[in-house]
Amino acid sequence: MKPEIHTYPNLPELSRAAAEYVCETAEEAIKKSGVFTFVLSGGSTPRLLYEELACQPIAKRIDWQKTHIFWGDERYLPPDHQDSNYALAFQRLVSKVDVPPANVHRIITESPSARDAADNYEKTLRQFFGPPPGGEDDTYLPSFDVILLGLGEDGHTASLFPGDAALEEKYRWVVAVDGANAFPPVPRITLTFPILNKADCVIFLVSGSRKKKVFEEIMNNPGTAPYPAARIRPSGRLLWFIDKWLM
Numbered sequence: 001m002k003p004e005i006h007t008y009p010n011l012p013e014l015s016r017a018a019a020e021y022v023c024e025t026a027e028e029a030i031k032k033s034g035v036f037t038f039v040l041s042g043g044s045t046p047r048l049l050y051e052e053l054a055c056q057p058i059a060k061r062i063d064w065q066k067t068h069i070f071w072g073d074e075r076y077l078p079p080d081h082q083d084s085n086y087a088l089a090f091q092r093l094v095s096k097v098d099v100p101p102a103n104v105h106r107i108i109t110e111s112p113s114a115r116d117a118a119d120n121y122e123k124t125l126r127q128f129f130g131p132p133p134g135g136e137d138d139t140y141l142p143s144f145d146v147i148l149l150g151l152g153e154d155g156h157t158a159s160l161f162p163g164d165a166a167l168e169e170k171y172r173w174v175v176a177v178d179g180a181n182a183f184p185p186v187p188r189i190t191l192t193f194p195i196l197n198k199a200d201c202v203i204f205l206v207s208g209s210r211k212k213k214v215f216e217e218i219m220n221n222p223g224t225a226p227y228p229a230a231r232i233r234p235s236g237r238l239l240w241f242i243d244k245w246l247m
């Protein structure tokens with residue numbers, strides 16, 4: 001599906017608009033299937049979006065009892081570490097809305113290794129979605145309702161970094177990466193392209209002139225630009241919420 005680009009003057013207005021879009025999508029998903037599966041991204045860009053989702057009137061419009069929250073990637077750090085993606089979302093959103101703790105599916109980074117954390121998370125996802133309708137199938141991939149993603153200046157997204165073997169993963173839903181070239185340079189756990197591209201809706205949130213070059217290359221070379229983010233081509237909707245510094 002052709003990407004939709006939504007441009008705003010600044011990050012606060014981008015975040016307000018993205019929160020409204022997430023809210024409407026949540027209402028539709030819950031009306032249609034009784035549940036809203038929402039994958040959060042890390043980094044700093046989504047902070048204001050999380051705050052908007054926790055503010056009225058949006059917070060009241062979303063049925064948090066029927067919302068399940070997941071993470072698209074995580075740093076292999078304690079869940080209360082300042083650089084933890086879970087910690088950021090907990091502070092700005094999860095702790096402020098009445099989402100049941102059982103509906104918050106964080107990546108357990110207290111596991112003995114990032115690889116164990118990735119294996120455990122894949123088990124969590126498989127348990128949540130249950131077996132495929134037609135019975136056990138190794139190629140089965142569930143569809144999340146909304147997956148939020150950010151864009152790094154090197155074109156990474158989630159924790160799928162240029163040149164990493166994780167980019168070629170065809171079957172596993174979750175893998176560990178060493179993250180040595182990332183910031184912070186710690187091991188990471190990330191969803192893979194197969195599961196990201198099965199989403200009903202992927203929303204990129206991108207702000208700031210530092211990302212203009214990589215954004216333009218992705219837009220001008222859809223699917224071929226040499227960046228991991230260019231390989232996000234979901235079966236559902238693909239939206240880019242950007243600010244004017246990228247135009």
Ligand code: 6PG
Pocket residue numbers: 041042043044045046073074075085149150151152156157158159
């Ligand atoms: C992470 C993120 C990562 C992030 C981009 C953009 O864990 O770091 O998932 O993919 O979205 O690096 O980060 P900023 O929003 O901080 O620019």
